[in-house]
Amino acid sequence: MRIEIPAAGIDLVSHELAELGCEGVTVEERTLDTFIPPDPDEIPTGNLHIKAYFPAGDDAAELCRRVRERLEWLAPLVPGLVPALPEVTPVRNEDWAEGWKQHFSAVRIGPRLVVKPTWEPFTAEARDVVVNLDPGMAFGTGTHGTTRLCLEAIAELFETATPPRRVLDVGTGSGILAIAAAALGAERVLACDIEEQACLTASENALLNRVGDHLEVTGAPLSSLERGFDLVLANILAEENIRLASELVERLAPGGALVLSGILQEKEALVQEAFAAYPLTGPVVSHREEWSCLLYRKES
Numbered sequence: 001m002r003i004e005i006p007a008a009g010i011d012l013v014s015h016e017l018a019e020l021g022c023e024g025v026t027v028e029e030r031t032l033d034t035f036i037p038p039d040p041d042e043i044p045t046g047n048l049h050i051k052a053y054f055p056a057g058d059d060a061a062e063l064c065r066r067v068r069e070r071l072e073w074l075a076p077l078v079p080g081l082v083p084a085l086p087e088v089t090p091v092r093n094e095d096w097a098e099g100w101k102q103h104f105s106a107v108r109i110g111p112r113l114v115v116k117p118t119w120e121p122f123t124a125e126a127r128d129v130v131v132n133l134d135p136g137m138a139f140g141t142g143t144h145g146t147t148r149l150c151l152e153a154i155a156e157l158f159e160t161a162t163p164p165r166r167v168l169d170v171g172t173g174s175g176i177l178a179i180a181a182a183a184l185g186a187e188r189v190l191a192c193d194i195e196e197q198a199c200l201t202a203s204e205n206a207l208l209n210r211v212g213d214h215l216e217v218t219g220a221p222l223s224s225l226e227r228g229f230d231l232v233l234a235n236i237l238a239e240e241n242i243r244l245a246s247e248l249v250e251r252l253a254p255g256g257a258l259v260l261s262g263i264l265q266e267k268e269a270l271v272q273e274a275f276a277a278y279p280l281t282g283p284v285v286s287h288r289e290e291w292s293c294l295l296y297r298k299e300s
């Protein structure tokens with residue numbers, strides 16, 4: 001069920017929906033800064049859409065009538081609340097743990113790089129560098145726009161006359177970017193993540209791709225890691241890129257490339273503003289879906 005309500009009424013409406021048997025609600029807040037908790041004393045403004053999930057067996061028409069009744073009851077307490085009938089859409093019950101696999105199939109990036117799921121057969125051509133991946137519970141299949149933008153940047157950098165030799169992957173997830181860099185010929189790749197599960201998955205994927213000799217996975221914080229990388233990759237959120245700006249730039253060798261991804265297009269300007277303070281040239285900007293990727297070079 002989807003209902004438009006004033007932001008200030010979210011808690012009250014959610015409570016009423018729970019009383020009617022709702023099993024969970026989601027609210028999409030695209031402007032939310034995930035690293036700064038909202039001020040609890042601040043009264044939110046504007047309208048938001050709330051999605052409420054009810055068991056399939058419920059009588060939808062009767063439920064909508066009862067929801068509207070509750071909204072009518074709340075209307076005097078929530079300025080701007082319009083007690084309209086909610087929009088209802090059936091949601092199929094899927095095997096969520098496995099269902100995503102059907103969207104992950106082999107993808108070719110640039111002239112040589114191919115990323116494919118472990119369970120899919122693939123006939124490689126002579127020059128192909130194939131990355132085999134089972135992301136498990138970690139983020140990173142190559143199908144997500146943010147990962148794809150990074151893979152495109154990596155593929156391009158490894159086709160230049162001076163490909164990166166030392167690579168740092170910050171927020172490695174499944175290890176996809178680090179493994180791609182190692183498979184394309186980087187001598188040393190360091191991959192870090194704050195999630196233990198991601199570190200485990202990335203290590204397993206590194207072994208699976210036989211790049212373990214060139215790739216080290218660590219759960220240590222970025223601030224403690226070595227410096228002097230020819231390429232630093234950071235597919236983390238805009239706010240996290242900004243928060244880590246000085247640590248990311250410090251880890252680049254002179255002339256090194258910095259690829260920042262995980263940035264919603266509406267936050268691109270914020271990231272550019274934050275990185276303008278550093279000795280960098282660029283950025284070269286690329287877009288995919290609602291995402292931006294920024295490629296900088298550290299001044300020599």
Ligand SMILES: C[S@@+](CC[C@H](N)C(=O)[O-])C[C@H]1O[C@@H](n2cnc3c(N)ncnc32)[C@H](O)[C@@H]1O
Nearest residue numbers: 139140147171172173192193194195198235236
């Ligand atoms: C969007 S996923 C990217 C995964 C993979 N690199 C890719 O491109 O698909 C972001 C990852 O960054 C990790 N992460 C977030 N903040 C981090 C930080 N400050 N240091 C290291 N890892 C971080 C998360 O745990 C998550 O695994």
